[in-house]
Amino acid sequence: MALSFRRISSVRSVSSVVHLQHPLAGPALAETLDGGQCFRWRLAEDGSWQGVSGQVAATLRPRSPTELEATLHAGTPADLRAHLADDLDWHALADALPHRTDGHLATCLAAFPGLRILRQPIGEALLCFLCSATKQIVQIKQMVALLAARHGRPLAPPGHCHPIVDNARGRGREGCQLLDDIGPGDAAGGTPGGAAEVHALPTWEELAGVSEQALRACLLGFRARHVAGVARFLAERPGWLEETAALPYAEAKTRLVGLPGVGEKIADCVLLFGAGRLEAFPVDVWILRVMAQRYGLEGWRPAQIAHFGRVHFGPLAGLAQQYLFAWERQAARRPG
DNA sequence: GCACAGGTAGATT
């Protein structure tokens, strides 16, 4: 199979080495896990990546461009493999973008070789991007962490929280400050002082039972009304999201845009990150800036930019968007 | 104190 898991510890252990079929390292790894396409991965102080998606909770340690040491706190290797979308050749996909005739795109590709679009459960993508409206990534992560800690189901029993890693003494402790830790100064909702449990994001069924006030308490602000509205809508329509994910792109997008709080941009994010539709081309303020400043499309409106993107970048426009976004964020962090 | 943040929806021109 694409990606094999070789156990490196005892029978009960959850630690494995993930052999990637396609290289994922350096800036591409960081940008894939923490570049605004998902909001539950974070870089720990020891250099490991800790994250949750669906039923997966994992700590990843890069060993080589094609090897990740993966400690699974919850979920299966197959789940992790699917989340990382290692069955697709992301270098080949990037090479299929029009970088030979687009110098700026070529620059972005060279800066983040191997950048991926992760596969997230569509319901989680919808929830996260409903929270994203006019918020910075740090704050979206905060909201999502609170939603999981207060309203999500525990993913692993408390005793399961210390991974056994037998090739080093006592390493693995850091796996425990995982995920539901929401930073200093945030008293409520957490497990006081003790080892944090790993929680999944609440399902939409679970969210239907959460009051708008409780959602606001998770720092959602006006987005709480949108989340509550979507929860009410979906509660009466089991399978609606999954059916939507299976529809052709245009039809799926039309359905999503009908949800409260979901416009063109969020619908495209849900389809790109939650339904594997690489043709979806979300147009946000960053992309608007990129197109104005680097493609000379000053004054174009979002709908025009979206059309340009689909035509210019083609069926993998969403991947191009992620590269452009990554480059622009890096430029913003390090001017000059 | 004030603008701004990976937007959306409803009102106004």
Add this chain to the structure above:
DNA sequence: AATCTACCTGTG
């Protein structure tokens, strides 16, 4: 159909 504006709230 293009252009405002309110909507929440943490951060600089």
